[in-house]
Amino acid sequence: MQNFFGPVLIVIVAILFFGTIFGICYLYFTSRTRERLALVERGLDPNFFRPRRTALKYGMVIFSVVLGMTLGDLIPFRYPVGVPLGVMLGGLSLIVYYFIIDKRLDKRDEA
Structure with missing residues (x-):
């Protein structure tokens, strides 16, 4: 059975x-x-x-994650910090993207 x-x-x-x-x-x-x-x-x-301007967002996130992982591998540290640094820089790039788009939308609304 x-x-x-x-x-x-x-x-x-x-x-x-x-x-x-x-x-x-x-x-x-x-x-x-x-x-x-x-x-x-x-x-x-x-x-x-x-959504608009998604290519800029994805480009910034991918570049930041790869940059963070590369820098994390190059830093001589006791623990591996590549992935956490990549995630942190990816999140930071999303914050920067928000401010870039916010500034562009403000300029468009003023014109």
Whole structure:
């Protein structure tokens, strides 16, 4: 009997796993469609929530993480500090990105 429950349990877990992923994706896309339809009905742009200037953000984060990991490997220290330094510099780059975008949006609003 034990040999029978192993494959059945694997199939049940797989069905639940992929069903959960499908359910989350379905809810995400249907709610997004409803939001966009509501924006169109009100006469607004449906791409209102689309993020802008994401290439700058991703470039800054990737560069900062790689720089931090490289510097962490070069620093002679008792413990490995590459990954924590990379994560810290990645977070710092997101903060800097926020201030850059905030300043650009302020200039655009003034003009």
